[in-house]
Amino acid sequence: MALLQVNAFSNVLEMEVMLDVILPQETKKTFGTSTKGTTEDVAVLYLLHGMNGNHSVWQRRTAIERYVSDKGLAVIMPSTDLGWYTDTTYDMKYWTFIAEELPNICHELFPQLTKKRAKTFAAGLSMGGYGAVKLGLKKPENFAAIASLSGGLTIAEGINQLLEIRSKAYWEGIFGPLEEIKGSENDLIHLIETLDGSQAPKFYLTCGTEDLIYQASAYTTKKMRENGYDVVFEDGPGEHDWLFWDDWIQRVLNWLPL
Structure with missing residues (x-):
């Protein structure tokens, strides 16, 4: 595999942005991990960070580069x-x-x-789980599969919990008046109930059973099933931490239709 650290300019944000990119590269090593290489139509996973992270956190807290070494996945x-x-x-x-x-x-x-929907995926943890599910709901034409690990998926139902994490000023800076989140384009449950589940990508939701926001994934799964979405929900022992995410990102990768 090749690991690239990219600084690029975003015309949308009007600022430099950073991203880490893992690209398949064929390698044959006497020691270490040999990797599968491919040079065209490469499947791609957009992997999103949570509130305390940035572009580097998946690299630093998990062995994501090793986990994808034989998958031909960027x-x-x-x-x-x-x-x-x-x-x-x-x-x-x-x-x-x-x-x-x-x-x-x-x-x-x-x-x-690749530019093919069938080979394009998104996943994320916590805030990134929210972002990944939002991509799947609002951009279903672009993604074949979406995964959320310990996702903050029910923000409209959990206003009090949000206020325990950051101040009201912060949340209203993101979403606007808190009482207006429910039923808006940022309310994932509202999107699930109003969009066509048969046109959506496949979803995989997971959360640790000791995680304080476990019910967010369980409730979102229930709503998806009620509205005709293709969704898998799996849980296991764990909290809202990297011990859980390092383990379960491997299961997500095995679930992706590669």
């Missing part, structure tokens, strides 16, 4: 600050960046990446 890990993959009220359009501009940047810089 992994795009962008930094999106604390923007919740949303076009914020303070005029930082993180949703537009992640959903529209970032794929264009990646295809410009790495033309070997």
Whole structure:
């Protein structure tokens, strides 16, 4: 595999952005991990970070590069600050960046990446789980499979829990008035109930049974099943931490239709 650290300019955010990129490269090693290489139509996973992370955190806290070494899969890990993959009220359009501009940047810089829906995926943890599911719901034409690990998926139902994490000013900077989140385009449950589940990608949701936001994944799964989505929900012992995510990202990779 090749690991690239990319600094690129975002016209949407009007600033430099950073992303780590894992690209398949054929290697044959006497010691270590040999890897499978491919140079065209490469499957791609957009892997999103949570609130405390950035573009480098998956690399530093898991062995993601080793986990994808034999899969012929590119992994795009962008930094999106604390923007919740949303076009914020303070005029930082993180949703537009992640959903529209970032794929264009990646295809410009790495033309070997696939443009086929069947080979394009997104996943993320916590805030990134929210972002990944949002991509699957609002951009179903672009993704074949979506995975959320310990996702913050029910923000409209959990306002009090949000306020235990950060101040009201922070959340309203992201989403606007808190009482207006429910029923908005940032309310995933509302999207699930109003969009056509038969046209959506496949979803895989997981969360640790000791995680304080476990019910968010369980409730989202229930709503998806009620509305005709193709969704798998699996849980296991674990909290909201990297011990759980390092283990379960491997299961996500095995679930992807590669």
